[in-house]
Amino acid sequence: MLRYTYCTSCKKDFIIKSQATTRPDLQMEKGDEFVLNCKNCGKTEKKHINDVKAEIDNRLLIASLALGVIATVVLWIYFGAIGTASAIIPLLIWQQQMSSVKTFNSYMIKRK
Incomplete structure (x- = not known):
């Protein structure tokens, strides 16, 4: 399962590296909000745990x-x-x- 979110600046998806299988597990690992740095445009953003989506690997x-x-x-x-x-x-x-x-x-x- 791949977990990903998007950059609001450049609209590119990027993968969240985590082994969490559920959203509460991801919350315990990263917290309610976490800071991500977009590798495409370089912008640092604060993302809520609900902004992370999953898809099949x-x-x-x-x-x-x-x-x-x-x-x-x-x-x-x-x-x-x-x-x-x-x-x-x-x-x-x-x-x-x-x-x-x-x-x-x-x-x-x-x-x-």
């Missing part, structure tokens, strides 16, 4: 797709048709990512 989906294909081929060679069950690996990863993104984006912190 496509790199993880591509890696899981590759893993699923490799596992399916290897298991097909050794076990036959039962190896096709490993083709659901990317679907499980995608479902978990969608659930995490929905949970993160749906919960908002009360502004003070």
Whole structure:
């Protein structure tokens, strides 16, 4: 899951580096408001925790797709048709990512 916000000056998105899976976890890590420096225009801004949005990390989906294909081929060679069950690996990863993104984006912190 990627967490990102935007610069109000240049309107570019930039990624928030954090391992927080929920907005309260991110709040505990960064606080209600935190200062970000835009790498594009150099402006320093104060952002509220609700300004951070989440989206699916496509790199993880591509890696899981590759893993699923490799596992399916290897298991097909050794076990036959039962190896096709490993083709659901990317679907499980995608479902978990969608659930995490929905949970993160749906919960908002009360502004003070």
